[in-house]
Amino acid sequence: KNQVEQSPQSLIILEGKNCTLQCNYTVSPFSNLRWYKQDTGRGPVSLTIMTFSENTKSNGRYTATLDADTKQSSLHITASQLSDSASYICVVMGGGSYIPTFGRGTSLIVHP
Amino acid sequence: DADVTQTPRNRITKTGKRIMLECSQTKGHDRMYWYRQDPGLGLRLIYYSFDVKDINKGEISDGYSVSRQAQAKFSLSLESAIPNQTALYFCATSDSYREGYNEQFFGPGTRLTVL
Numbered sequence: 275k276n277q278v279e280q281s282p283q284s285l286i287i288l289e290g291k292n293c294t295l296q297c298n299y300t301v302s303p304f305s306n307l308r309w310y311k312q313d314t315g316r317g318p319v320s321l322t323i324m325t326f327s328e329n330t331k332s333n334g335r336y337t338a339t340l341d342a343d344t345k346q347s348s349l350h351i352t353a354s355q356l357s358d359s360a361s362y363i364c365v366v367m368g369g370g371s372y373i374p375t376f377g378r379g380t381s382l383i384v385h386p
Numbered sequence: 387d388a389d390v391t392q393t394p395r396n397r398i399t400k401t402g403k404r405i406m407l408e409c410s411q412t413k414g415h416d417r418m419y420w421y422r423q424d425p426g427l428g429l430r431l432i433y434y435s436f437d438v439k440d441i442n443k444g445e446i447s448d449g450y451s452v453s454r455q456a457q458a459k460f461s462l463s464l465e466s467a468i469p470n471q472t473a474l475y476f477c478a479t480s481d482s483y484r485e486g487y488n489e490q491f492f493g494p495g496t497r498l499t500v501l
Contacts, residue, residue: 316495
């Protein structure tokens with residue numbers, strides 16, 4: 275069964291600090307992995323996509339990494355801002371399905 | 387204007403009532419999806435449609451039905467609402483012509499409360 279597990283479930287950090295969110299998946303064969311950001315009360319918005327051949331991809335202060343061998347991805351946020359407070363969802367495509375598999379998300383709170 | 391819109395944005399209804407949530411998109415995408423989101427459970431797929439004549443059940447379709455009236459419109463119905471259907475509902479779209487990228491574009495959500 276295709277599964278996506280995210281950790282931690284929630285995280286609280288101070289403004290300006292860095293943090294790393296984790297995503298482990300069992301989806302096989304792998305097609306791509308996306309990280310979405312979901313602000314409270316809004317729909318998720320894609321931050322970055324990674325395909326099999328990509329190890330690292332950046333989008334401003336967000337850097338995603340992918341290790342397709344261990345089936346792990348991480349999202350690193352640098353110099354956090356209050357606006358980074360949101361849920362971050364890892365979504366994996368593959369496993370012979372046209373439907374993506376969603377993780378449950380990591381809730382990030384950035385305190386001033 | 388928003389590319390994916392949902393109506394209503396908020397709805398309070400009573401147990402046993404029939405309710406319809408509507409989704410419209412101007413992105414020209416062929417694929418549309420309905421998800422519900424509950425705290426701690428993430429997004430779960432209710433139904434999806436890959437074109438106007440295609441309807442497929444997701445992992446939690448019981449108690450729900452859908453209608454794809456046109457490529458741009460996808461409605462979700464609760465035939466007889468029950469309290470555990472209280473949740474945040476999202477519509478999403480994607481473009482099959484960008485198969486390798488599969489980005490889904492989400493609407494703003496409908497907050498449904500069943501009393």
